[in-house]
Amino acid sequence: KGANTTTYFAMKVMDKASLVSRNKLLRAQTEREILSQLDHPFLPTLYSHFETDKFYCLVMEFCSGGNLYSLRQKQPNKCFTEDAARFFASEVLLA
Known part of the structure; x- marks a missing residue:
């Protein structure tokens, strides 16, 4: 939820070590690239993305x-x- 608003966001948090061990890192990066290019009412909007040493994160539209x-x-x-x-x-x- 945004500060002083009623806007909610969803954050998909993916463990990098798990992605690497399951050979899914490229899939996660491709998901981010595709979502960043799409603008459609049936698909969640990707607002931002970031990564830490351990996690790969996508900040998206909250779909209740x-x-x-x-x-x-x-x-x-x-x-x-x-x-x-x-x-x-x-x-x-x-x-």
């Missing part, structure tokens, strides 16, 4: 609905209905 993976985990049998899958696929295609 959570993420697609968490939503899928809450579904019966951890599976979307065909209608829900169609809806999310159409959002991805429009983005």
Whole structure:
């Protein structure tokens, strides 16, 4: 939450050692590059990014609905209905 405002931000914090050990560092850097170039209402806005000795961080638009993976985990049998899958696929295609 910003100081003296009602604006919320999300921060994705990724452990560098974990990214390196799982060979995912390039993927994290690519995610940052792609998000920095996009401007679409169906995708979160990347406001800033920074890194420390141990962490790689993305400061993004806060989306109160959570993420697609968490939503899928809450579904019966951890599976979307065909209608829900169609809806999310159409959002991805429009983005």
